Amino acid sequence: SSDLRLPEYCMVTGYDWWDVLLHVLPNMVHNLVEKLHEEYMRQNQALQQVLATRIVAVKASLCKLSAATAARACDFHAKLLLMAISSTLKSLLRPHVLNTPDKSPGDRLSEICAKNTDTDIDKVMINLKTEEFVLDGPPLQSLQQLIQWVGDFVLYLLANLPNQGSMVRPGFGFMRDGASLGMLREMLVMIRIWGLLKPGCLPTFTAMSDSQDSLQLLFRLLTKLWLCSREDGPTQEPDEGLIDECCLLPSQLLVPSMDWLPVNDGVIVKLQGKNPLKLQFGKASSLPGAAGGAPLEALTRSPGSQKMDNLRCVFLGVCPTEESKACTRCGCVTMLRSPNKTNAMKQWEQRWIKNCLLESNPGYNTFHQYASSHGQNTHHYHTIQI
Known part of the structure; x- marks a missing residue:
């Protein structure tokens, strides 16, 4: 079906697959991920190595669309x-x-x-x-x-x-x-x-x-x-x-709590309800989630929980003072200014100049900036899309 061929085509060619997700309903996710994995395993070993990262990113993007597959995401x-x-x-x-x-x-x-x-x-x-x-x-x-x-x-x-x-x-x-x-x-x-x-x-x-x-x-x-x-x-x-x-x-040993996923408030999740949305440029919107507002996050977070830089793997505190940017697609948050001076960490950070962890297409800058949050006051500034 086209629901399988389109993600597979994007995976092989490197084209952006996020538009394809608009046509995927939550009840289709599990079967689609399984069939995509079967198609991947049919490829020769050399092609599997080339697509190893991209197939995981596509699967993660799909699994975030359904509460039933949130743990797999x-x-x-x-x-x-x-x-x-x-x-x-x-x-x-x-x-x-x-x-x-x-x-x-x-x-x-x-x-x-x-x-x-x-x-x-x-x-x-x-x-x-x-x-x-x-x-x-x-x-x-x-x-x-x-x-x-x-x-x-x-x-x-x-x-x-x-x-x-x-x-x-x-x-x-x-x-x-x-x-x-x-x-x-x-x-x-x-x-x-x-x-x-x-x-x-x-x-x-x-x-x-x-x-x-x-x-x-x-x-x-x-x-x-x-x-x-x-x-x-x-x-x-x-x-x-x-x-x-x-x-x-x-x-x-004291077992730490793991922040597995960024807050699942990306644009794709908000569009799963298929209802018209009214947005105003320059103003942060409070959009309802999919499935009547049911959260798709595998781990719930209390309002007083610490914020995390999802790419540098460091905690920012409950009310971060550093300016950050968040991906409009998956919700990954990272600081705008790097606190690191060594080449080793600069090499790591250069991986994420334009893309978050789930966005492998270098042609789009999906990050938007927001100022440091004190309490509930957070201002959003959208960057220019390349």
Whole structure:
């Protein structure tokens, strides 16, 4: 049908798919995502690698249209962020000897982590050329906010493993995603090595015991979960021993609350009701949500909850004083002025000059600016669309 062909065509050609979403009803989302995945899996491996990020972005955009698939939208959003962080961290690695025909340090890291099934992170680290991971102090310290998000995400994922039952919750999609679990495992190894060089870049966990090696514990449990869903072996259910250990995690480490998604107030969501809308340029509108005002967010937020910079992975406080911009499509919020001076973080921020996490088409600037909010006073200023 055209409902499937149009998103598939946009995915392959790189054309903007957001207009296509106007024709997708909430009850069509689940089947459309499944069929789109089937078509993607029929492609050859080379094309799959090219479309790996775009297919996830299309799925996330679709799943945000329905309350029934909101948890899956959380997973796709988190996967996009993890793919971007992994790519950024690996790009910092440099070969010890220049002009070597061998594989890049990032590829070598992936290969060694895939072959080594040891649950001890230090034993996996021994097989790597640690000189390739040597970075200066300032870049490592500036990456701490991304490293912290990875650590918090792994902890949240493992602590919620026992809760993943018949009801689909955020994180469910990662339980059998061997590729994503392997990616997380690789990043924990990188973080472990960098922590030896610059302890200040390590993720911070609130442990109940001073002698608790939090990173070692998370790597051990993550490896056990990864072994259940490896791509080169049969998929297995997590055993009772792993589930029992994950049940004990909240008594060992303080599990953070994760802001999986930006506030779901993008334009597409407001148009799902198919009712005429009256808008006035220069004035912030209060539009009803889809399905009679029912929220599509997987996680509800109280009015006093902290605002978050969704691209830099830092909290801005309840009433941010920094001027920010928000995507008119998906609601991603990020500060206008960068607080970072290092090249490592500038490289990360340059990814999002024109596009948010779910917008891969570089031809459109979908961000609008709004001044710092004090209480309920927020003024919106729309930028020029390119």
